Amino acid sequence: MTHYLILRVIAKLMVGPIMLFALYVQFHGDFGPGGGFQAGVIFAAALILYGLVFDLTALRRFASLELLCSVMALGWLLYVGVGFATMLLGGRFLDYDFLAADPVAGQHIGILLIELGVGITVAATMLIIFEVYAGRKIATEGEDDA
Amino acid sequence: MLAFLLATAVMIIRMRNLFAVVMLTGAFSLLTAGLFITLDAVDVAFTEAAVGAGITTVLFLGTLSLTTSREKPATHLPTLPLAVVLITGAALVYGTMDLPGFGDPAAAPHQYVMPEYVSGTETQIGLPNIVTAVLASYRGFDTLGEVGVIFTAGVGVLLLLNGGLGGRARRNGGEGAAPPVSAPTDKRKGPDRA
Incomplete structure (x- = not known):
């Protein structure tokens, strides 16, 4: 989808505000609607939009599966860590x-x-699930060429 | 709103084009979110809009791009499934008759710990959003389990679709999605390679 100029420009404009909104939902969840679950999904949606419009490889350049695995565990560890800290x-x-x-x-x-x-x-x-699904497509296409 | 929901559901059943079905499923989620808002459940509506209408649609589209976008015509009459659905639906409708009225303060769920949570949110936690207070503080252990479920889902997808946590991830991860040329044979076998 790399040659659709309008999509690329709009997507690039949108990713930042969506992430900002995710952070707002994250840290304002105590006072308004929202919280970690919604914010996490919105944040992932921003990166998924980037991965859809640009390439999956572009997304994986800064959000590789290894990194996401560690980050996924880190979030849960933070939760448990707070429990043990108390x-x-x-x-x-x-x-x-x-x-x-x-x-x-x-x-x-x-x-x-x-x-x-x-x-x-x-x-x-969410990013791991998206990347694995989308990456499978690329892998299957690649083996057809081979 | 309910009429819209019903119309969308009927259209989802009637359609054969799975691409349109996925889009309608997203619309269905969005309508459900609107319904939740009219019931004053903004946090649930938020989740429904983000997860149901957003992420799920993307995942469905990803699945479609892996499989096909046309539904196969049914090979048999749906008598038995229809009967099961009708009986279950009738049982559920019968069950709703015993439910307390909407917003009834004398209902059982509003009697047990709820008054303590509602009054305690102001004094013990000092947050205006009771949903967050219940979710994160009073029922914090439950939420820990929920996050564990999501974590497990991520690990499960990695194990099933990616050939192990370190397998294909390591080969496909950093240096782009170019498939490894060294192992083309084992990739043709399909799901069993994981």
């Missing part, structure tokens, strides 16, 4: 009250961190 600080698993001196502030920090973990894992997983 245990180390004297609370129960995922008891955010102990993350700061003030329980309410601790809750804010905890929710922010675990939502970030959710967002990271969701975005990476």
Whole structure:
């Protein structure tokens, strides 16, 4: 799809704002609708748009499957890590009250961190599923040529 | 809104062109999201719009590009499936009769822990969005499990479609999607190569 000029220009213009919106949904989820799940999907959608309009290889240049695997695990580890951090600080698993001196502030920090973990894992997983599906197509086409 | 949903569903069933069906499925999700908004469930609507109308459509299109975009004509009469669907549907409709009225404050789900969550969100967590407070704090352990499910889905797709976590990923990953010339034979066999 590399020769459709309008698509390429519009897509390039859209990717940035979509990512920005994803970050807004991510960090504003405590106050409005949204949160890690939605933000992760929107962030992945921005990169999937890039991968659809430009090439999958262009997407994989900065979001390779190995990197995404690590990032996917990292998000979940961040979530579990917050849980263990609260245990180390004297609370129960995922008891955010102990993350700061003030329980309410601790809750804010905890929710922010675990939502970030959710967002990271969701975005990476969506990208992995997309890349694997789309990459399979390229692989099958390639072997027809061979 | 429900009439639109019904019309879309009927069209999805009638169509043979799978490309149009995928587009209609996306429209169906978008309509469902609108329905959720009218029920004041903005967070659910948001998820439905992003996942149902967005990502799922892309994944369906990816699958279509791997397979074919025409549905095969049915080879047998759908009597048994129709009967199953009708009976299940009737059972579900019968089940809704026992449901409490929409927004009924005396309903069982609103009695158990909900009052504590609603009042506690303001004092214990200090967030205006109760959905986030319940999801991330009160039911944080459940959400951890949900993220685990998504993580598992990613790993599963990698294992099934990519020939292992390190297999094809390593060969196809960084240096572009050029297929490895060294192993052309094992790639023709289809799903069993994983």
